[in-house]
Amino acid sequence: MSLVFYILSALTVAGGLAAMLLKNMVHCVLALTVAFAGLALLFLNLDAQFAGFAQILVYIGAVAILVVFAILLTRGSETPQEGIFSRTWQAGLAASAAVFAVLGWAVLHSMSQLPHETAMPDVNVRQIGQSLVGRYVLPLEIVAVLLTVALIGAVIIAMQEKEEPK
Amino acid sequence: MTPLTGYLLVAALLFSIGLAGALTRRNAILVLIGIELMLNAANLNLIAFWRYGPHPEALTGMMFAIFSIAVAAAEAAVGLGLVIQIHRHAKTTDLDQMNRMKG
């Protein structure tokens, strides 16, 4: 457990917490971006360079911007009257605490069965490309269709309704 | 504590934080942010298991994570489009007020 790991994980967790706790929506998004960046660095730490860069490109570069656009379009930057948390937030907190308990317990309990550190894999982009169009061609194509559909769907859903002549 | 365990714990923590936000915040967009966080935590799990599991040369974990990123992006787009449309109709994104589907 190296120091880098601790710092990076602290950063990520802090970003996540901030994203969930801040009042201003845009601040939340920025915190989220920090969490995304932390995760990307963690990926790099895990020798998953392609995943890490993909994370930066997609998440930070697209998803976060998308969320900001959504916030701006829905006037989310205005503070709500009754507070930012729902009336029954205790139930939600309890549910998520239970989930964390179970997950944590599972991880810790199976510690002995988990594999140990292995040698660093030699991964290059060429291999990734080849496996994409080789072994994982089907998921690739499906994801392509999915993205097309999502694109069209999002446009249609968010489109302004035309005034139908009655 | 092996490195893997550490990564897994972090992922679990991130997941719970995302879940807590999704379950407690009023604004619909924040629920979606929470969901993004949960997905990212899952990705971290995948990459960690890829790195410390058998056969990392098969690239299974990384591929899974990449596809997950792609799907998450698509889902975020659609979800936010829905939130925008709902905002147009209900003039609000407050989830506590959206109970028209009640029984």
Place this chain on the structure above:
Amino acid sequence: MLEAISSTPQLAASPIAEILWLIPAVPIVAAGLSALLKQSSRKLSATLAIGSIGFSLLLSLVAFTHVLNDWMAGVTTREIVNLTWIRSGASNVDLGWVLDPLSAVMLVMVSFVGLLILIYSVGYMKHDENFTRFFCFMSLFAGAMLGVVIANSLLLLFMCWEIVGLTSYLLIGFWYQRPSAAAAAKKAFLTTRIGDVFFLLGIVWLFAQTGTLLFYNNGAGSLESESLSLLLAQPAALGLTAAGAIGLLIFAGAAGKSGQLPLHVWLPDAMEGPTPVSALIHAATMVAAGVYLIARVYPLMQAGALDGGTTTALTVVTWVGAATAVFAALIAVAQNDIKRILAYSTISQLGYMMAGLGLGGVAVGIFHLITHAFFKALLFLGAGSVIHGCHEEQNVRRMGGLKSDMPLTFLTYAIGMLALCGFPLLSGFWSKDGILDAAQHWSVAKAPFYMLIFGALLTAFYMTRQVVYVFFGHWRGGKPALESPVVLTAPLGILAFFAMVLGFIGTPAWPWFRAFLNGGTAELDLNALLEPELLILMSVSTAVVLLGIILAWRLYGDRSTRPTAPDALEKAVPLAWGWLSNKFYVDEFYSATVIAFYAWWARVTDWLDRRVCGGVVTGVAWLFSMGARLNRFLDTNVVDGGFDKGCEELTVGGGLLSRVQNGRVQTYLRILALAVVVLAAILIWSSWT
């Protein structure tokens, strides 16, 4: 001088015997066709009836000549044709017909007299609107009576007997709108029914004992020696054998049909029917059916008799016949309705016939039956002519002097009356003397002889009284009387002729009739008439007849009392007159006892039916209605109520459950998260154990 029908051997059926069934069948078919005709087709119905009975007469004459030829060749005919009607294992039920001298003679008599009466009816019923119905019923009657005569099976005889009874009912009640006619028809039917019950018992008993109801069947019939010995061996109650008991039961049926003493009450009332009906049915044929029945089953009646002796059954027949003869003759003396006098006369003569059968055998009784048929039909048709000529008047007190107004009717009527009384040389003289002769030689008692002599005296007396009232003196009625048309007087003439000459076939000088029936030869032997015993008897009976005529002439002759004045005899012996004119109060006696009991019993059963049976039915209905009410209660409250309550609860529960869906996404997500936790917990726990 008791004789029996000798056990003649059965011959093979000749062609006429094969088609003998046509004789009753054709009139019955004519009746059926006539029933389909409209009221207006009178000529057609009369033609059908007269044509069918004419055809039957033709065939009967053919049959008679066949039997006659056989007799002249010295053979006594008995030709049988039998058919099996119901097959039931060992004992079948057979029907059949027989052609022998007895049935041949009866066939000719019935069809001839029937034909004459039907021709008479064409004129008599001309003004009646139910002309067609009359002829339909008359043909039916003729067919059924002919069926009785040729039946070889007691069952077939009984069936035709019942049809005869039915047509008698229909014809007595022909003018059914008259309540008296309807009541008379009912009385006739019920009284003969009582006799028929005993008859049926006799039939059933005979069938049970002998296994067959055929009279003759190649040795296996119930009147043949095998069955008779079987019946004689079987004892019944009161010292009788089965043969005697069955004979008495059958006689009970004959007594009902032929108006013997206790069951005679229907015959006078039957005069409500039209006169041709009275002539055919209640004088010549139907009432003779009872006599014929006894003659037909004579071997049974006579079974067990020792030579020269008699059986209990025949003794009973004799006594009943003699008593009836005297009883009815007494009542006839005091009657004022022209037809009623003749009705009682018929009952009296039927008594003579029965007594003749019991005393002297088949030939004696049947001879009187044949001669009686002719002169009684003559008398009735003559009475009809008188009634028609006097414009429907029937009371003799309001007639008179018709000797000059209706000469033809008077002449024929006088011949008939003399024949009935037994005036010498007419047919009635020979037949009645045959009976008196047999009575004189009866081994059991002499009383029937004296009773029959007294009866002859009374017969002469009342007939003379009637003739004097109707034809002599001067007219006491309303409109003057007219002679009847030729269609009415021609049959009278024919019947008068036969009333005169028919007797000659049975005189002691030439006993052709007895020889014909019993099988034997008959020679003309005038010396037989001069036998001292016979001469004494003939002179005694002649004297009795003349005495009766003179007595009546002295009392009534040429005096012409007013209709409302009391009768001469009434003035003489008022008490006896009261009894006689009220018919010995027999009807009143029956009404007080039998009918009263019957009415009471009817009320009892009505009460039972209404209260008990009706009560049961009402109770069951009440039970069902209670059940229905319970059902409705259960249905409304338990089933419906329960169902409605259940649905209500379901709605409430649904309402409660629906609160789970509060429409808020975050609630659902929380539950989802908890569910995941629970699942995980289960998985972990199961992997532990």
